[in-house]
Every structure is written in structure tokens, then in C-alpha cells.
Amino acid sequence: MTLLDRFRHHLAELAPAPGTALVAVSGGADSLALLDLLVRCSDAHALGLVVAHVDHGLAAESAAVAASVARAAERYALPFASVRLDLPAGTGETGARTARWAALRHLARELGASLIVTAHHADDQAETVLMRALRGSGPAGLAAMRPSASGVLRPLLPFRREELARYVRERGLDSWSDPANEDERHLRSWLRHRVFPVLETRLDEVVPRLARVAASARRNAEAWEQMLEALPALEFRFEPDGVSVAAHALAGYDSRIGEALVAALGRRAGVTIGPRRAARLLALAAEARSGSTVP
Numbered sequence: 001m002t003l004l005d006r007f008r009h010h011l012a013e014l015a016p017a018p019g020t021a022l023v024a025v026s027g028g029a030d031s032l033a034l035l036d037l038l039v040r041c042s043d044a045h046a047l048g049l050v051v052a053h054v055d056h057g058l059a060a061e062s063a064a065v066a067a068s069v070a071r072a073a074e075r076y077a078l079p080f081a082s083v084r085l086d087l088p089a090g091t092g093e094t095g096a097r098t099a100r101w102a103a104l105r106h107l108a109r110e111l112g113a114s115l116i117v118t119a120h121h122a123d124d125q126a127e128t129v130l131m132r133a134l135r136g137s138g139p140a141g142l143a144a145m146r147p148s149a150s151g152v153l154r155p156l157l158p159f160r161r162e163e164l165a166r167y168v169r170e171r172g173l174d175s176w177s178d179p180a181n182e183d184e185r186h187l188r189s190w191l192r193h194r195v196f197p198v199l200e201t202r203l204d205e206v207v208p209r210l211a212r213v214a215a216s217a218r219r220n221a222e223a224w225e226q227m228l229e230a231l232p233a234l235e236f237r238f239e240p241d242g243v244s245v246a247a248h249a250l251a252g253y254d255s256r257i258g259e260a261l262v263a264a265l266g267r268r269a270g271v272t273i274g275p276r277r278a279a280r281l282l283a284l285a286a287e288a289r290s291g292s293t294v295p
Helices: 003-014 029-040 062-075 093-111 122-134 161-171 187-202 206-230 247-251 255-269 275-287
Strands: 019-024 047-055 080-084 115-117 237-239 242-244
Touching: 003 029, 003 161, 019 029, 019 093, 029 047, 029 161, 047 062, 047 093, 047 115, 062 080, 080 093, 093 115, 122 161, 122 187, 122 206, 187 206, 206 255, 242 255, 247 255, 247 275, 255 275
Parallel strands: 019 047, 019 115, 047 080
Antiparallel strands: 237 242
């Protein structure tokens, strides 16, 4: 089965709802492969594709890259939207990612897009799992990137970086390699170029193994999220500005169960709540005083 066939099959399983979808295209091989696959699999989805590019303004050739992405959109006869951020020199990986996501979400709101589609793939997922493990993340953190969550679709997660690069070459697509991806001052780049090659000399299928860790952690997180609605005493409901549960019921659970439920509440609301913040929220629930708040 070709990569195109596998992608079409996987996309059908994800079953994205019809609507406008912002396709994040950096100009790199992964995102160009994503765009080409989505266009060629238009029979497998009912998405109105808009090509979106965020220019961080950090690389000398960034304007030329933005122009090349615009030409790619024109070649596919798709609308194109871009944002130039002009981030200060020395902006780190985390700062650039935060600014990029803010820009993409702003574009999505402006264009009425219900979905942002990104080119994160299996190698990205493995790097994320290892990074989070080294930073001491719990099970929810090890779940890493979800295939579909909070208006973001990641249809390339089952695919490897190498096969996507091969697909781009075979399709004759002109891609750009971001120099930041080679800068080993960034933890992700260091892991990619120094650590993973060593691991792969000693262990088979390092990337698939780490993908299984993410999948297992994700199932655990999703199970706790389902528990919110499986426990009627919690009175879980969505609110205009978040989610709510009955404080007296939440406070009645063992602290370990309570912390897991609070973390699940956070994920439903689109925020991350760690153990210390969960303990503060449980203490608030135990006070049972109407109008009390905690940041």
C-alpha cells in the first residue's frame, strides 16, 4: 500500500468534520507532504483547505520561504494566508512555538476555520515523549500530541519523517530546511541528532515504542475524561467560559482520584493542571464556600 493510500485510509478513520481547515505549511518537507496529500485525498474529506504560513522573521531567507509557500498554494488553487511575527533574535524554541500557535489560532478565527491541520509525524511524537519523560512529566504529559483535539488535526502521526521526505522527492516538491532544526542548542534538535541515533544502534523500533507509550498514556487520560460524565454526582457540564462540576462531590473523593479528575477537567477546558494546582483546586472544593476562587 502506498503512502497516499495509507494516508487516505487514516484520514477516513479520523473523520474530520466538514468545514474550513487551516493547513499550517512552514515550507519544510513534512508540511509540503501534508498539503500535497490533503489535496490528492480530497475525496476522503469535505474540508475547505486554506494554506497558512507563519514567518517568524528569524531566518535570513524567511521572506523567500513565505513566497515559496504562497506559490505552492497558488499551484493547488488554494487560498493563502500568512503572518510575519518579526520575533527578536535569540528567541528560543518554546517562544517561537508559542508565538506560532497564537498566530495560527488568530488566523483560524479571522477566516472562520474550525480546524488547524499540522504536519507533526511519528518522529516528532517520539521526540516529544522522550523530552517530556526527561522533564518528569506524568501520564497526561506522556500522552504527547493527540491525533485530533481542541480544533487541531494531526493526520501524519503514524508516518515517519524519512518516508515523508521520500514522498516529497518523488513528487518533485521544492522544500526548505529550517536551520533551527539543526541547532543542537535546542533540546529537540539535540535529541534528534545525538540521542536517537545512539538509541537506535542498541534498540529496535525506538520511534514505534515511544509512540506506544504515548498511545497508552492517551488512553489513560481519555478514560479519566470519560469518568467525568460517568459519575453523575459530579454534575459535569460545559460552561460558556470553561467547565464545571459540583464542588461537594469532587471534594468527597480520595485525593489521588480527585487529582486525576481535576486534571481531566483541565484537559476538557483546554488547559494543563498539574498535581500542585490540582491540590489547590481540591482544597477550594473542600471549603464549600460559594464565590471562592483560586487562580
